[in-house]
Amino acid sequence: MFEITPHLDPKHQTPLYIQLYKYILNEIEADRIPQGTKLPSIRKLAAHLELGKNTVDAAYQQLAAEGYIESKPGSGYYVADLDRQLLTVPKHGACTINIPELKKPLPNHIRYDFRHGNIDTDNFPFADWKKISNQVLFEKDIFSYGDRQGEPELRLEIAKYLYESRGVSCSPEQIIIGGGIQQLISLLCFIIGVKDKGIAVENPGYDGARAVFLHHGFQLKSIGIDQCGLKIAELEQSRARFVYVTPSHQFPMGMIMPIANRMKLLQWANRVDGFIIEDDYDSEFRYRGKPIPALQGIDPNGRVIYLGTFSKALLPSIRVAYMVLPEALINKFNENFQSYEQPVSKILQKTLCLFMRQGYWQKHLRKMRHIYQKKHEVLFKAVHEHMGNNVRMIGENSGLHVIMEVKKNDTEDCLIQKARNAGVRVYPTSKYWMNGRQTLHPQLLLGFAGLSEKDIQSGIKILSGAWF
Ligand SMILES: Cc1ncc(COP(=O)(O)O)c(C=O)c1O
Incomplete structure (x- = not known):
């Protein structure tokens, strides 16, 4: 059940019901209490915060009057459907810590993500x-x-x-x-x-x-x-x-x-x-x-x-x-x-x-060695077939990623963007260099473990079309 635990100061000159009203309003505006959420009943919140029922009731009435919450007869108070674009956040002394952007899901048009760190989860036991x-x-x-x-x-x-x-x-x-x-x-x-x-x-x-x-x-x-x-x-x-x-x-x-x-x-x-x-x-x-x-x-x-x-x-x-x-x-x-x-x-x-x-670990390792070996072969075959001498592959002996050096005058960013536009994600290597990359041509990092053999083939074919 949803609960709120604001810090209310009974010694403060602002009445408690206003403090509670401001707290809930702030939380709604910042979307920490999302639209449609049922607020705790007046009785339960009053008991939880050791406040009088009248105090909670007054705070809810104020929020309802301003359209932040609405009462559904026989059910309770719910956060109303607000146009959040119009709300100015933060307000009322709300927290202004910079929270780093959460990892965004891949845009829908990305069909082949050569992300190093992804692994083959289909074969996990x-x-x-x-x-x-x-x-x-x-x-x-x-x-x-x-x-x-x-x-x-x-x-x-x-x-x-x-x-x-x-x-x-x-x-x-x-x-x-x-x-x-x-x-x-x-x-x-x-x-x-x-x-x-x-x-x-x-x-x-x-x-x-x-x-x-x-x-x-x-x-x-x-x-x-x-x-x-x-x-x-x-x-x-x-x-x-x-x-x-x-x-x-x-x-x-x-x-x-x-x-x-x-x-x-x-x-x-x-x-x-x-x-x-x-x-x-x-x-x-x-x-x-x-x-x-x-x-x-x-x-x-x-x-x-x-x-x-x-x-x-x-x-x-x-x-x-x-x-x-x-x-x-x-x-x-x-x-x-x-x-x-x-x-x-x-x-x-x-x-x-x-x-x-x-014995499950050894069995899993044997299986994954075989699977990744095959994916690795498919990757190299597809690169050879579709890209030929336009690229040089580096680090082909082991692991779950390779480096692809693209023999073009495009920058790393430009190649990544062209790939992205075509629905393929590949990754930069420049961030691994301490004082700037020192290679003639851009080099991209491709992890292949998380893609199926079919997707590896299709992804490389599309990359080739996007770059050459
Ligand atoms: C060289 C190296 N060491 C360690 C790790 C990460 O290991 P862990 O997931 O245990 O933090 C990575 C991840 O890609 C890596 O490239």
């Missing part, structure tokens, strides 16, 4: 997930606070999975569960503390990580990339002791750091007594070449902080990621973060744990 979630609700202690580091059984499953699939060698005690990679990076910044405030980052690189470092007062040191990923020689010049890097699938350009460079990177960390923050965000999906183990697994000296997420291989909305800390840092976490509670729901963690333990 909803029935299995639902069965396990129901089962979890009957577990003992499920409704209490969980372990601050994350549920131990889930950490055990993640440790096993990381060892088998990524060569990561860790105990469950080294793992911290979090609500996404950015939240874990933020926690990591707190753990690292205030002494070291320089961090080397890939340029171009993941803007989401950069933003977190900046908010924690870190000074970013931009390091270029080449066909082998992060340029180690530039890193050595940078005097940084920390580096954030995506070695298994450089974001956004997609190169894989060869083993020789990985070894050099580890040697660098050892030499400068530093740490490598390895973001392994989508390594589950690799289409060519042998698996390359995570840096963490080949590091004998505890120099790597490993980050992974369930956003790509399971669901982005699940908001579960994990961080593997070397011993020195997990000790710091244990010493200083005893009072921090775990942000990820225990119910969700237990569900995920059973999903992994009962």
